[in-house]
Amino acid sequence: MLPLALRKRHHWKVVRLLVLNDVLAILLATTVAVAAVNPAEPVPPLGWVLVTLFFTLVLFAIQRLYERDRRNISVSTLDEVRDILTSLGLVGFATFSLALGFDAGGILPPHPLSVVFFWLAGIVLIPCGRAALRHRVIPFSTDSQRTLVVGAGRVGQAIVRKIRKNPQYNVEVIGFLDDDPAVLDPDVADVPVLGAEKDLVETIVGQNISRVVLAFSRSTHEDVLEVVRNAGLRDVHISIVPRYFDIIAANVGIADVEGISVLELPVAGLSRLARATKRGFDLVITVPSLILLSPLLLAIAAAIKLETRGPALFRQARTGRGDEQFEILKFRTMVVGAEQMRDDLLGENESRGPLFKIRDDPRVTRVGLMLRRTSLDELPQLLNVLRGQMSLVGPRPFVTYEDDKIDGWARRRLDITPGMTGLWQVLGRNDIDYDEMVKLDYLYVTNWSLWWDTKLLLRTVPVVFKRRGY
Incomplete structure (x- = not known):
């Protein structure tokens, strides 16, 4: 077992990297804030910088922004944005209050607008730096979380697959424990079954395990936790896959009933206020996007017309909210008459369930292949969003x-308006089969929030650039 001191040293290394990132981002944000107001004197007052640094780091610590990488199996920087926004807003208020209360001009921002520019710069620089650290630095400069999965069934294997798709988690799956392991799928067959569930403590000690994932094991969670506690294993983190994981999102509510935690699952569908809010959010983004992207849309349409005869836009009947049909718009990526050729290609379908997918579809044109790889063929759906047929x-x-x-x-x-992007797009696009896709859609419908929409839009951008799931 790794000594406790060594584990703590690893944790503090991650903390130091995060603190260093935040300090550099705050220094840069204060410089940007002053330079934006008075470019002739871009050096911020030292007192304001020190007070801003102090308050920001203290508030980040209170929000546990330095604890999550140790406590959670996965950390999303986007999930931290709200706490960062709150902290930076309080910092601006605190610097004004402190300066006015003590009449200390040295710590007063040089101009009221400096606080606004600091806030705007901070909400960009701090999350971007943290995301870069988690993706590019921490996985290669710190020890990974040596993880043991208890339960080698369908759920345990799915957890391993998803962990492996996300190296930024900095998690290394060492093996399974299972009393009666099922046959492992080929993509996880290299993960060994290290023993039965009764061997938990011995395996944790012998394999230097720092995290245990309980994935539908035959032992109750209480039994496993009791074994770990009684063995005196400190700093071994436990992650539990709940029994109803298919319908539970990260933003699910938790209530307390006399010491018993109860998950509160929201009903499917949106209220009138939620639908109006979602619609307003769509219009605020869609209208300016169509204006800004109009030259690109015209250029793509011209490229399609130059390569092949036929319309630049492809129209197809789709099913929307409440079973209402509408015509979806896309840039045409296939030869004219591709729909009529579909029956001849049914034998090459690579998708399970009712979906039809062929990775190397012979009907796709050269321009169409480029559009599909970059998802630019989806841009005309902004018109569907404008009409209210899509979100x-x-x-x-x-x-x-x-x-x-x-x-x-x-x-x-x-029960909800279909979208241009969603959980299926962010988590794998064509790599996700039909069964998982409908589960993700149901999960989205039953757990919608405006913040979740914002995160999914932001996460769609890197997925498209990486061509993940194409």
Whole structure:
């Protein structure tokens, strides 16, 4: 077992990196704030800088922004943005109050607008620096979390696959424990089954395990926790996959009933106020986007017309909210008559369920291939969003003949307006099969929030550039 002192040293190394990032970002933000107001004197007052640094770091510590990398199996920088916004807002208020209360001009911002520019610069620089650290520095400069998965069934194997797709988690799966392990799928077959569940403590000690994931093991969670506690294993973190993981999002509510934690699952669908809020959010982003992107849209349309005959736009019947049909708009990426050729290619379908997907589709044109790889073919759907037929974020709208094959609880995905992007896009696009896609859609419908839409839009950008799931 790694000595406790060594584990703490690893944790503090991560903390030091995060603090260093925040300090540099705050220094740069204060410089930008002063330079934006008075370019002739871009050097911020030392007193203001020191007070801003002190208050910001203290508030970040109170918000536990330096604890999450040790406590959680995965940390999303986007999930920290709200806490960063709150802290920076309080810092601006505190510097004004302190300066006015003590009449200390040396710590007063040089201009009221300096606080505004500091806030704007900080909400960009701090999260971007933290994201870069977690993706590019921490995984290569610190020890990974040596992780043991208890339960080698479907859920345990799915957890391993998802961990491996995200190296920024800095998690290394050492093996499984299971009393009666199932046959492992080929993509996780290299992960060994290290023993039965009764071997938990011995395996933790022998394999230097720092985190245990309970993924539907046969032992109760209470039994496993009791074993770890009784063995005196300090600083071994426990992550539990809840039984209803298919319908639980990160923003699910937790209530306390006389010491018993109860998960509060919201009902599917949106209230009138929520729908109006979501619609307003769509319009605020869509209208300026269409104006700014109009030259690019015209250039793409011209490229399509120059390569092949036929319309630049492709129209197809899709099923939207409440089973209403609409025509989705895309840039045409295939030869004219591609829909009529579909029946001849059914034998090459690579998707399970009612969806039709071929990775190397022979009907795709050269311009179309480029558009698909960059997702530029989806841009005309901004017009669908403008018309109210689609939303920026939501479940994927299926083709009508695919939608006709969907029944049961999966149809609850139609309780909300379909979107240009969503969980399926962010988590893998074409790498995700039909069963998981409808689960993700249901998860989105039952856990919607405006902040979740914002995060999914932001996370879509790097996914597109990485061509993940193409």
